[in-house]
Amino acid sequence: MERILITNVSNFQEKEIKIEGWVYRIRKLKNITFLVIKDRSGLIQCIFDNEVRDLNTLKIESVISVVGIVKSSNNSLHPCEIIGNEFHIISEAQELPIEINKKELNINLDTILNNRILSLRHEKTNSIFKIQNIIVQSFREFLIKNDFTEIFTPKIVAEGTEGGTELFKVDYFGKTAYLAQSPQFYKQMMVGAGFERVFEVAHVYRAEEHNTSRHLNEYVSMDLEMGFINDEFDIVNLEEKLIKYMLKSLEEKAKRYLEILKVEVPRIENSIPRMDFSEAISVLREVYGKENLEDDLDPESEKLICSYVKEKFNCDFIFLVNYPIKKRAMYTMPFKEGGSRSFDLLFKGVEITSGGERINNYNMLIESIKNKGLNPEHYENYTDIFKYGMPKHGGLAIGLERFTARLLSLENVREASFITRDRTRITP
Amino acid sequence: MERILITNVSNFQEKEIKIEGWVYRIRKLKNITFLVIKDRSGLIQCIFDNEVRDLNTLKIESVISVVGIVKSSNNSLHPCEIIGNEFHIISEAQELPIEINKKELNINLDTILNNRILSLRHEKTNSIFKIQNIIVQSFREFLIKNDFTEIFTPKIVAEGTEGGTELFKVDYFGKTAYLAQSPQFYKQMMVGAGFERVFEVAHVYRAEEHNTSRHLNEYVSMDLEMGFINDEFDIVNLEEKLIKYMLKSLEEKAKRYLEILKVEVPRIENSIPRMDFSEAISVLREVYGKENLEDDLDPESEKLICSYVKEKFNCDFIFLVNYPIKKRAMYTMPFKEGGSRSFDLLFKGVEITSGGERINNYNMLIESIKNKGLNPEHYENYTDIFKYGMPKHGGLAIGLERFTARLLSLENVREASFITRDRTRITP
Incomplete structure (x- = not known):
């Protein structure tokens, strides 16, 4: 299955596609988990059933591929989301030395340059x-x-x-x-x-x-x-x-x-x-x-x-x-x-x-x-x-x-x- | 007067123009001298009356400007030539250590790189x-x-x-x-x-x-x-x-x-x-x-x-x-x-x-x-x-x-x- 860039996902409404990128955010609710995935072209939200294997141990900034169905969303910034069927870890991330997935980096220049x-x-x-x-x-x-x-x-x-x-x-x-x-x-x-x-x-x-x-x-x-x-x-x-x-x-x-x-x-x-x-x-x-x-x-x-x-x-x-x-x-x-x-x-x-x-x-x-x-x-x-x-x-x-x-x-x-x-x- | 690139000279038939470049060749006849001038765009022949001041002392590879009238020529390679009115030396060249204005350089690589x-x-x-x-x-x-x-x-x-x-x-x-x-x-x-x-x-x-x-x-x-x-x-x-x-x-x-x-x-x-x-x-x-x-x-x-x-x-x-x-x-x-x-x-x-x-x-x-x-x-x-x-x-x-x-x-x-x-x- 060929990788689709996140910016192009909206062209595949209701279809099954594969995206690949870094895990930008993980938000776990009782039954489902929201994963925001980032690639060079942008961000997209993926929704997984908590039953999906390995979801519990997934870490921020790991590189993964996601296969799922594209659905339109009611979020004005991101017109689409993906109902995830499965994901596969390409490269697992350890705990990060700096927090990078916030609106502002808010760390001093030395720390920025060291990392x-x-x-x-x-x-x-x-x-x-x-x-x-x-x-x-x-x-x-x-x-x-x-x-x-x-x-x-x-x-x-x-x-x-x-x-x-x-x-x-x-x-x-x-x-x-x-x-x-x-x-x-x-x-x-x-x-x-x-x-x-x-x-x-x-x-x-x-x-x-x-x-x-x-x-x-x-x-x-x-x-x-x-x-x-x-x-x-x-x-x-x-x-x-x-x-x-x-x-x-x-x-x-x-x-x-x-x-x-x-x-x-x-x-x-x-x-x-x-x-x-x-x-x-x-x-x-x-x-x-x-x-x-x-x-x-x-x-x-x-x-x-x-x-x-x-x-x-x-x-x-x-x-x-x-x-x-x-x-x-x-x-x-x-x-x-x-x-x-x-x-x-x-x-x-x-x-x-x-x-x-x-x-x-x-x-x-x-x-x-x-x-x-x-x-x-x-x-x-x-x-x-x-x-x-x-x-x-x-x-x-x-x-x-x-x-x-x-x-x-x-x-x-x-x-x-x-x-x-x-x-x-x-x-x- | 604005400089005209040699490749564009043919657009100025019968007009007075200025070109600037290196003296590529000098051929002196009894009454006239042919100068071939080179710039980044090509070569052109200029014809001067031998009476023109300083023509005698002009040296190969000097940088000069030429003002003259554009005429069509019967040379198939160069459809134009310039009947020179005057020229001005921008930078005078001494005698060259290698001969560069031939069809082939014909010198060994070391000499090429040294010069x-x-x-x-x-x-x-x-x-x-x-x-x-x-x-x-x-x-x-x-x-x-x-x-x-x-x-x-x-x-x-x-x-x-x-x-x-x-x-x-x-x-x-x-x-x-x-x-x-x-x-x-x-x-x-x-x-x-x-x-x-x-x-x-x-x-x-x-x-x-x-x-x-x-x-x-x-x-x-x-x-x-x-x-x-x-x-x-x-x-x-x-x-x-x-x-x-x-x-x-x-x-x-x-x-x-x-x-x-x-x-x-x-x-x-x-x-x-x-x-x-x-x-x-x-x-x-x-x-x-x-x-x-x-x-x-x-x-x-x-x-x-x-x-x-x-x-x-x-x-x-x-x-x-x-x-x-x-x-x-x-x-x-x-x-x-x-x-x-x-x-x-x-x-x-x-x-x-x-x-x-x-x-x-x-x-x-x-x-x-x-x-x-x-x-x-x-x-x-x-x-x-x-x-x-x-x-x-x-x-x-x-x-x-x-x-x-x-x-x-x-x-x-x-x-x-x-x-x-x-x-x-x-x-x-």
């Missing part, structure tokens, strides 16, 4: 990743439609991208290598390899010592890079279209999961406002009395700017453009006195993207590397391609977990990571 | 990855249509999957961790987390010492895992449908690139033949005189079985089922005396998939771990989920580069890897 696989069974936790799936798929879809090529670039690298110390060391056959902090060099190289437009969705690694609610040591970076641009605003405009496309996909495809999480997709009325970095500094000083801000924004400033923009423009997003070159990576294209052709995208109080135009001139790149106090010889594998014809280009990266967390207003980015890797967490 | 970014500019090399893109996209498409959830699982792990020694060590904040050999444990855990059907396309890492034409130390694994199966043949049947879907997508979307590489997509007339492992051993002994084969096939045997199947069933694929349990990983579901519910898929002489049904019973799994001489305590993070209700499940993995290499009959799997990581190669 990650079980906590994922909770409808609300599960929905986060169904929504994340649509984010990723729409990211790829948009870029494929726009003639981007998907790339897979090495995560074991000989040198770090940003020249920082936040690198995990790998023993590569006796040689020291590192885990890639980003696909930055490679995606630029692939533009120069003739693909022109490339993207990658893959893990990146940051050996940052701090354990904050915004950082993961291993996270999924949605990267893109595009050649033959005029300036950084081609990238800004592309990201605006991309974000709109992703939000639209969410509205179309994520309804069920957004309702479970009681979240509404933010609307972008016309376009995402753009603000010069220096203007943001002025706003922070004049409106919020923040002092000592110069080349970068601290987390509090990001939040303040976002509330300012929300109030003034009714938008959850803001592009901050023309960041001071001082705090940007060596591949950043400079602009006027001290500025750069780079930008951040903030979303509900947190930076979710850094991007911009990159230097495409070999000599300028070598000078920039030197100016950052780095040794150009260490970057030859990267800089070489700039000798052989490199279009003007730029790109950006969106942190997948961070974007998901902001979209769903999750307090901690860990909630949007399937399996968290942080300062202390290397299991499960 | 990877330039070699990728060659039409034939580039096309490999355009085809690979369609493989990956159709893999995801098929699984999303079949209700699979995409997962992102950690590549920094506390324990290896297979218990072997072929692990790269990572220094994780002073603790020893490893790079994941496969997402095996996590994909099974995600089935048990309620997603039921999951897939992942991501890098995996094998610290294998041998440097063969079939191995990479970092490669892209296309993984899937599915719950609520009856047995391994649900996985075999799924893969057959998946492979057919991928081949169909290639026929529809990869035409241009398949023609460049002069490759035809293999046809599967009805279904992919299935052969018991023991039958394969008999064939090898009786037809090819191979002796001393017992629990596994060596590369030569894989080739011989594939020629046998090609001749007998006219198929480039063969499922070998019921592998001896002795050589399979500890999570493999056993079958009868010494057999297992696991299979390999061979394609044109090489194994491209291992898969099968997994053990879903906690006690049986612990016993199996012990039987392999491993310590169950090291696997608690994995085995724990089997205590709390685990459906019957199975899955498989397809090596992306290997599949691409077989499809295109490339001699070495490195040709199908954007950037190779092998025993000696950690750059570029």
Whole structure:
């Protein structure tokens, strides 16, 4: 007998069918027992006579198959139920370490993460990743439609991208290598390899010592890079279209999961406002009395700017453009006195993207590397391609977990990571 | 003036347009110069009067923009050409270390890989990855249509999957961790987390010492895992449908690139033949005189079985089922005396998939771990989920580069890897 998904049961009124899933709830009355069964598509109630064998010893979260007759029910949420004839235990569950079959999980984040696989069974936790799936798929879809090529670039690298110390060391056959902090060099190289437009969705690694609610040591970076641009605003405009496309996909495809999480997709009325970095500094000083801000924004400033923009423009997003070159990576294209052709995208109080135009001139790149106090010889594998014809280009990266967390207003980015890797967490 | 892609130039007859790209060829006559320009969409010829400034010093592979008038040409391959008015150098190229603008690259693999970014500019090399893109996209498409959830699982792990020694060590904040050999444990855990059907396309890492034409130390694994199966043949049947879907997508979307590489997509007339492992051993002994084969096939045997199947069933694929349990990983579901519910898929002489049904019973799994001489305590993070209700499940993995290499009959799997990581190669 073929398994029927719970969501399709209503097509089999008065017929005998088989369903398979986890035992979500057991309610025993004098003569009958109600079992609620859960599969990936939903929940359904099954009614058994208490005489049925092994019903007494059945445990919550065991995996079972149920054979029974479909009947319409008078429950508005679940139009059908199953009058069970027999059930068969596929896998018996022991007593659970956490209670997962309630409306809310109501346990602290550490306990959630320690019991990650079980906590994922909770409808609300599960929905986060169904929504994340649509984010990723729409990211790829948009870029494929726009003639981007998907790339897979090495995560074991000989040198770090940003020249920082936040690198995990790998023993590569006796040689020291590192885990890639980003696909930055490679995606630029692939533009120069003739693909022109490339993207990658893959893990990146940051050996940052701090354990904050915004950082993961291993996270999924949605990267893109595009050649033959005029300036950084081609990238800004592309990201605006991309974000709109992703939000639209969410509205179309994520309804069920957004309702479970009681979240509404933010609307972008016309376009995402753009603000010069220096203007943001002025706003922070004049409106919020923040002092000592110069080349970068601290987390509090990001939040303040976002509330300012929300109030003034009714938008959850803001592009901050023309960041001071001082705090940007060596591949950043400079602009006027001290500025750069780079930008951040903030979303509900947190930076979710850094991007911009990159230097495409070999000599300028070598000078920039030197100016950052780095040794150009260490970057030859990267800089070489700039000798052989490199279009003007730029790109950006969106942190997948961070974007998901902001979209769903999750307090901690860990909630949007399937399996968290942080300062202390290397299991499960 | 907006850039026009070369493939769209024919829509602008007699109009002035701008194109941008790499200088592919320069041919100077007495009064005029022919420039062939290349962008991601194709090639076009531009004709310049020799009086045009800087034409003399222009170098192959420089990136330039050309403004000129579109004219129809009498060249059958390129229906248009551009009468150039002016050009502008975006990025000047130095002399190239390899000659890339010929019909064939004609350089050895080492030189290709040492000059990877330039070699990728060659039409034939580039096309490999355009085809690979369609493989990956159709893999995801098929699984999303079949209700699979995409997962992102950690590549920094506390324990290896297979218990072997072929692990790269990572220094994780002073603790020893490893790079994941496969997402095996996590994909099974995600089935048990309620997603039921999951897939992942991501890098995996094998610290294998041998440097063969079939191995990479970092490669892209296309993984899937599915719950609520009856047995391994649900996985075999799924893969057959998946492979057919991928081949169909290639026929529809990869035409241009398949023609460049002069490759035809293999046809599967009805279904992919299935052969018991023991039958394969008999064939090898009786037809090819191979002796001393017992629990596994060596590369030569894989080739011989594939020629046998090609001749007998006219198929480039063969499922070998019921592998001896002795050589399979500890999570493999056993079958009868010494057999297992696991299979390999061979394609044109090489194994491209291992898969099968997994053990879903906690006690049986612990016993199996012990039987392999491993310590169950090291696997608690994995085995724990089997205590709390685990459906019957199975899955498989397809090596992306290997599949691409077989499809295109490339001699070495490195040709199908954007950037190779092998025993000696950690750059570029």
